[in-house]
Amino acid sequence: MPIMKPLYPPQQLRFLLALHARKELSSDHLHHLQAMKKGADGEIRWTTLLSELPDDIPILYDLNLEINQSIIQLDALCILQNKIVIFEIKNFSGNYTLVGDQWLSPSKKEMKSPLIQIKRNEPLIHQFLKRYQLPIPFEYHLIFVNPKFILYGAKPNESIIFPGQIPQYLDSLKKQTISPTLLHTKIIETLLNNHKNKLNMLVKPEYHYEELxxxxxxxxxxxxxxxxxxxxxxxxxxxxxxxxxxxxxxxxxxxxxxxxxxxxxxxxxxxxxxxxxxxxxxxxxxxxxxxxxxxxxxxxxxxxxxxx
Ligand SMILES: [Zn+2]
The missing domain is CATH 1.10.10 (Arc Repressor Mutant, subunit A)
Known part of the structure; x- marks a missing residue:
């Protein structure tokens, strides 16, 4: 029962690329485009790694779920026998630093902790599973896929998987076997039925047909x-x-x-x-x-x- 939602470049990225080809973008939009491209490259890297998993493990990519009027974006998700594993993928590269809970970028600028998104989404996912009567626990991991990523000052944190830990983690996933049940089918159907394909664009520069x-x-x-x-x-x-x-x-x-x-x-x-x-x-x-x-x-x- 390997149902895969194929990975397409996020809608916003696709939109900005289509526009970038035909019109000069402002530096802000260009910066946004580059950040999105890097993120998408990271997702592709993780997809390639997950493709080594046994065929019968269902994997879903790029889900946008609406829960209680909030949209949450899940980069990738595997359904194992007795749990769901959700992945938030980051393609950061360079030397980052953690001081307490504060993350510092390679240029030592304060930045939003990538763990915040997970903390925000977790209760929403609990609500989603409860509402659709899907009695299954989930794990939520933040995966750093870029081998050039370093986080100084990091303490062991079971939600984070660092580049060096990926091979071992994948090995543990590869050992999983799954005998499909009705619950698995229901989970996949519910996720896909609630997936919003068209997200509202976050960034929309002005343009006209004639100028492109x-x-x-x-x-x-x-x-x-x-x-x-x-x-x-x-x-x-x-x-x-x-x-x-x-x-x-x-x-x-x-x-x-x-x-x-x-x-x-x-x-x-x-x-x-x-x-x-x-x-x-x-x-x-x-x-x-x-x-x-x-x-x-x-x-x-x-x-x-x-x-x-
Ligand atoms: Zn080209």
Missing amino acids: AKGVFCSKCCGRMERLSKKRFKCKKCSHSGFVNDIILNNIKDYSILFPERKIKTLDMYEWIGKQVSTAIIHRILQKNAKRLGNGRATYYELINSYF
Whole structure:
């Protein structure tokens, strides 16, 4: 019963990347984007490590649960036989210091303790499990995935897993076996049913369609891409390459993230991607990946996969 909610870049990050490719961001927004990117890299690192677990252990990623009008974000979660294990993933690198409860960044600036989020979420998760009658305990861990992270002055704390402790911790998880029960199924269903896919954007810079650069842009580095061959596009900046269909679809998704209120039409998409492929190709991609609505000149599309 390995049900996995696939990992997609957080909505806010995806949004800022789509915009960054096409418009110059203010330094504040750029800073925010970089911090989010680093966080997402950490999540990907942890996903790769968890993929070594036995196939029958259900893992869920990036859940946004609404509990008592608060939204809590859970980076990753494993369901074991008799407990749930929740992971808050941090990709900090450098030398941090702990003085009492106060965390200091590598530049010795006071910062918010990453443990605060766990302390805030714990009672909410208890409420959630109680409300949906899911009698199972949970552990909540703060995982530092970056091998370059050091925390001076740290005392043993069972909620924190430091980079050097990860291999041993994973070994203990790999030894777990699970025989699925109705409770497990109910837990997974309840979590997924309460997952809010579309979060309100925390940061939303101003922009207009007209001012955004048109063309095909790279999802890795936001650079411009050019046609390499009949079937492939290649990024001029980072050399990332991909199939025409995937790259164009990705650029259409960017459009729908940046302009959720606009309809997706073939000719508009032709303009959006800077006329880099023919309308026939765009039409084919939309037919395959989107729901066709309306008729004739008013035909428009809705992307089938709501995840981005
Ligand atoms: Zn690139």
